[in-house]
Amino acid sequence: MILYIDEAACYLLPLLAHTWAPRGHTPVVKEQAGREHWNLIAAIAPNGRIYVGYQNQAYTGEDLVWFLEKRCNRYRKRDLLVIWDGLKAHSSEAIKAFLAARPGRVHLERLPAYSPELNPVELVWSHLKRSLKNQVFTSLTALREAIRQQVKLLEKGSDLVCSFFRKKEVAFMTD
Secondary structure (H helix, E strand, C coil), rough: EEEEEEEEEECCCCCCCCCCCCCCCCCCCCCCCCEEEEEEEEECCCCEEEEEEEEEECCCHHHHHHHHHHHHCCCEEEEEEEEEEECHHCCCCHHHHHCCCCCCEEEEEECCCCHHCCCHHHHHHHHHHHHHHCCCCHHHHHHHHHHHHHHHHHHHHHHHHEEEEEEEHHHHHCC
16 A cells, blocks of 8 residues: 655634725735644545544654554555655654564655655645635634545545545546
């Protein structure tokens, strides 16, 4: 089973997009600016499955091991090919120990440096953040709930997740 994995963050600071308003009535977004955020991790498979986790601190090697173990439990009878970027935590001692405990079960492939276009999970983040534009969240709880709702929509609409794999830079690897 091929899984693409990536991490991102969603901040309380609102994402603003262009909008319209009657002439002379410039829209104003009142926000509680802050650096509070959720760190997100997602794994997607070419069959349209998506798995998303979130926490309020940066992902460590141990956190990534936990996430990978959950994927191994989900795909008990299949070996995993995990494709991800060069985040330092991806080559941590915890990850090395995880792989040593499962020889041949999980294979990791690193994407070339500075090539987010090769990871379809980037399209998940784009879709998610676009859906949160022009909304103001006054608490991390409200932001988490909005993220959770969008993830549920992605889980139900596996066709959308599958479409991320039709991007020309990725399609040759999953056809």
